[in-house]
Amino acid sequence: MTSVPTIATNAAGVRERILGAAVRLFYGEGIRAVSADRIIADAGISKVTFYRHFRTKDDLVVAYLEHVSATEREQLAAARAAHPGDPTGVLRWYAASLGDASCSPGFRGCAFINAAAEYPDGTHPVRLVVDRRREWLTGQAADVLEEMGVADACARAEQLMMLRDGAMVAGALGRSPESVAATMLAAGRAILHQ
Numbered sequence: 001m002t003s004v005p006t007i008a009t010n011a012a013g014v015r016e017r018i019l020g021a022a023v024r025l026f027y028g029e030g031i032r033a034v035s036a037d038r039i040i041a042d043a044g045i046s047k048v049t050f051y052r053h054f055r056t057k058d059d060l061v062v063a064y065l066e067h068v069s070a071t072e073r074e075q076l077a078a079a080r081a082a083h084p085g086d087p088t089g090v091l092r093w094y095a096a097s098l099g100d101a102s103c104s105p106g107f108r109g110c111a112f113i114n115a116a117a118e119y120p121d122g123t124h125p126v127r128l129v130v131d132r133r134r135e136w137l138t139g140q141a142a143d144v145l146e147e148m149g150v151a152d153a154c155a156r157a158e159q160l161m162m163l164r165d166g167a168m169v170a171g172a173l174g175r176s177p178e179s180v181a182a183t184m185l186a187a188g189r190a191i192l193h194q
Helices: 014-029 036-043 047-053 057-082 087-102 111-118 125-148 153-172 177-192
Strands: none
Touching: 014 036, 014 047, 014 057, 014 111, 036 047, 036 057, 057 087, 057 111, 057 125, 087 125, 087 153, 087 177, 111 125, 125 153, 153 177
């Protein structure tokens, strides 16, 4: 998984410039800490232009999270395509990618967990995006575990998600990418062989 969410900003449209500024600033500094005015200044646009593309800052936050989710979906689809019939290879790839991402400069944790912390209302549109993405990722883990023939794949996928969350914290606190990946794989094996 990518360490820091990114978006192409080279002569893309105005909407993409706004979204590019949001990706950088929301992830790097926190969603609530970054005002719409700051996004407007970073994107080099007027307020009128901003609000023509995003009615509210929350609309932009939703677009930001959907962008990050789409990027992760593409990465996982590519990994699954690169490991046809090898679900264990997909899990190894994920552990290594997570180790690399969580230990990279600028890593500030999971964009979705961060957003959930800033938007505690479970009915808010931002939280709905967070919840859909978490459900998708957990479902992907369950699919891989089912391919492996693991019993109770849904429950084990939930356990792997908690392991993933902790692995990101370990990486952010200074563990090496190799250590995060190796520990995640070892703990994952323990979960799968209960």
